Amino acid sequence: xxxxxxxxxxxxxxxxxxxxxxxxxxxxxxxxxxxxxxxxxxxxxxxxxxxxxxxxxxxxxxxxxxxxxxxxxxxxxxxxxxxxxxxxxxxxxxxxxxxxxxxxxxxxxxxxxxxxxxxxxxxxxxxxxxxxxxxxxxxxxxxxxxxxxxxx
Amino acid sequence: xxxxxxxxxxxxxxxxxxxxxxxxxxxxxxxxxxxxxxxxxxxxxxxxxxxxxxxxxxxxxxxxxxxxxxxxxxxxxxxxxxxxxxxxxxxxxxxxxxxxxxxxxxxxxxxxxxxxxxxxxxxxxxxxxxxxxxxxxxxxxxxxxxxxxxxxxxxxxxxxxxxxxxxxxxxxxxxxxxxxxxxxxxxxxxxxxxxxxxxxxxxxxxxxxxxxxxxxxxxxxxxxxxxxxxxxxxxxxxxxxxxxxxxxxxxxxxxxxxxx
Numbered sequence: 528x529x530x531x532x533x534x535x536x537x538x539x540x541x542x543x544x545x546x547x548x549x550x551x552x553x554x555x556x557x558x559x560x561x562x563x564x565x566x567x568x569x570x571x572x573x574x575x576x577x578x579x580x581x582x583x584x585x586x587x588x589x590x591x592x593x594x595x596x597x598x599x600x601x602x603x604x605x606x607x608x609x610x611x612x613x614x615x616x617x618x619x620x621x622x623x624x625x626x627x628x629x630x631x632x633x634x635x636x637x638x639x640x641x642x643x644x645x646x647x648x649x650x651x652x653x654x655x656x657x658x659x660x661x662x663x664x665x666x667x668x669x670x671x672x673x674x675x676x677x678x679x
Numbered sequence: 680x681x682x683x684x685x686x687x688x689x690x691x692x693x694x695x696x697x698x699x700x701x702x703x704x705x706x707x708x709x710x711x712x713x714x715x716x717x718x719x720x721x722x723x724x725x726x727x728x729x730x731x732x733x734x735x736x737x738x739x740x741x742x743x744x745x746x747x748x749x750x751x752x753x754x755x756x757x758x759x760x761x762x763x764x765x766x767x768x769x770x771x772x773x774x775x776x777x778x779x780x781x782x783x784x785x786x787x788x789x790x791x792x793x794x795x796x797x798x799x800x801x802x803x804x805x806x807x808x809x810x811x812x813x814x815x816x817x818x819x820x821x822x823x824x825x826x827x828x829x830x831x832x833x834x835x836x837x838x839x840x841x842x843x844x845x846x847x848x849x850x851x852x853x854x855x856x857x858x859x860x861x862x863x864x865x866x867x868x869x870x871x872x873x874x875x876x877x878x879x880x881x882x883x884x885x886x887x888x889x890x891x892x893x894x895x896x897x898x899x900x901x902x903x904x905x906x907x908x909x910x911x912x913x914x915x916x917x918x919x920x921x922x923x924x925x926x927x928x929x930x931x932x933x934x935x936x937x938x939x
Contacts, residue, residue, distance in 0.1 A: 594867050605869040609862050633852075640857035642850070650852055652907045657850040 556645075556665040563634055565623030570630075570645070570665040579667075580674025589663050590671055595641070599678065609640060617678040625675050629668055644668060710863070711930050712882075712938055715873045720885070724937040732814065732883035732935025735890045739815020742808060748799025754812075757796065761819050769820035769932045773921040775833040782836040782917045785813050786892065804911040810890045814881050817934035824931060825878050827924045840922025843915060849906025855919075875900075876927040877920065879936020890935060893920050 556570045569575075583590040585603055592598060595609040620628070627634060631643040644662045663671075713721060723729050743754045743761055758764040773784040783791070789812050790801035802809035829837040844855045858867075859875035866872070880893045894911035897919060901908040909915040 605866070607865070607867045609865045609867060609872075638861075640853060640862060642852050650850060651846065651848045652901075653850050654902065654905045654907050657905045660850065662850060 558630065558645075560627060560631075560634055561623065564627065565621065566626040566630055567621075567623035569669055570626070571669050573666060573669065575666070575669035575671070575673025577670070577674040577677050580670035580672070583663065583667055583671050584674060589667060590644070592671070613675065613678055615678060617676045622672060622676060625672050626668065629671055629675075644671075707929075709927060709930060710874050710876070711878055711927070711933065711936075712873045712876050713879065713933060713936060715864075715871050716937070716939065720937055720939055724879075724933070724935075730883065730935060730937060732881075732890055732937060735811045735814040735881070735883075735935060736818050738807070738811035739813075739818070742812055743815060748793065748797035750796065750798045752797045754792070761815065765816045765819040767820055767823055769817035769934065770823050770826045771828065773917055773924060774828060775831070775836065777832065780832075781914060782833065782921050784893075784917055784920055785816055786894075786912065787917070789813065789816070805892060805895055810881050810892065813892065814890055814935050817881070817932060820932040821934060822931050824929045825924055825927050827921060827928070829921065829925050833921065836918045837921055837925065839915075840918035840920070843919045844922050848901065849904035851904040851906075853904045855900065855923075874926070875923065876930055877923050878927045878930040879933035879938065881934065882936045882938045885937070885939045893923070 558566050558570055559568065560566055580590075581600070584592040584598060585600060587594070592613065593600065593603055593606050595607040597606040597608060597612040597614065599614055600606070616625070628641075630645040632639050632641040633643060642662060645665065645668050647659055647661060713724065716724070723731070727733050740761070743758075746753045746756075754761070769785070772788070773782045775781070776783045786804060786809055789809065793799040794801050802812070847854045847857075855875065858872050863872050863874045877893050880896070881890045882896075883890050892911065894913075894916045897916050898908035898911065
């Protein structure tokens with residue numbers, strides 16, 4: 528009986544993975560932008576993990592911050608130079624300002640090339656498999672913020 | 680020769696006077712994709728014996744002279760020697776066609792000739808035959824400056840293409856212009872962003888290991904920003920092709936170019 532329950536549960540996990548693949552979960556957390564410059568409150572209430580954040584910054588299918596930004600990640604050979612150098616970004620911006628720039632940078636700069644990493648609204652012709660999804664999950668955002676805060 | 684000097688001292692006239700054998704830039708900082716390639720890739724394009732795209736030129740020439748369809752005609756039956764009749768054609772396509780009241784590209788025109796004049800079946804977009812014929816026709820203009828017409832009846836189609844180019848799309852919410860106008864010359868990791876010019880198309884792309892059309896490239900770009908692409912040969916991509924060809928005005932036709 529116990530084994531059977533486990534098997535069913537495992538199948539459920541497998542199905543979920545098959546459907547979602549590496550796509551992030553649908554945007555579910557509501558957040559509040561203050562003064563068009565900051566999201567002071569954590570999306571999850573759970574502290575971010577800077578180690579995970581660093582890994583997400585490297586991961587091409589997740590944060591992929593390295594695509595556009597120079598960062599203190601010397602083991603990765605190619606850093607993009609489209610965005611600003613993120614060395615010292617933790618000193619230049621508050622946590623809330625960093626969070627807004629990851630969640631929806633167009634609030635700050637409407638013409639930026641930078642994607643909104645936690646937004647589903649107002650997008651045009653999103654591929655079916657990505658519809659209703661955000662690029663990364665809410666806790667991923669918090670992990671990346673935690674990492675960016677260490678870049679003093 | 681052929682090197683791009685970015686110094687302000689070099690006049691546009693000097694660039695125009697440069698030999699067409701090696702593609703130079705046009706004015707206004709307009710740069711061919713060629714200028715972003717490594718010396719090895721440039722060398723591959725420059726030498727017809729090494730350029731893998733020349734296979735499509737050869738195939739296109741054979742098809743040009745092959746009778747097909749119920750009318751018993753080949754392209755050569757009406758158009759004779761392509762070196763003469765097709766010279767310059769690539770510089771003015773895509774163009775407005777008053778009969779269809781739309782913009783058409785060379786692929787469309789080839790298939791229109793096939794169905795209307797030759798009574799032959801149209802070739803599928805991105806098929807070996809349509810690619811070969813398009814490469815062959817555009818190759819007859821190699822070295823000539825791109826010069827599409829975007830006035831008169833073409834205006835609304837040009838504007839639609841421009842709108843497409845500047846419209847954000849997909850989950851990554853990027854427009855063509857974000858990479859190819861605002862950030863050309865910069866790196867996305869190891870990938871050097873070009874201006875996305877079409878003067879070498881259809882190109883032999885090393886990544887594809889074959890020749891491919893502008894519309895295939897448009898689809899690839901759209902999918903990369905996680906947007907739903909349009910069909911190859913769609914009105915949307917015809918208009919975009921016109922706009923992008925205009926962006927490359929003055930650049931020499933390089934077909935078949937070699938790109939990475």
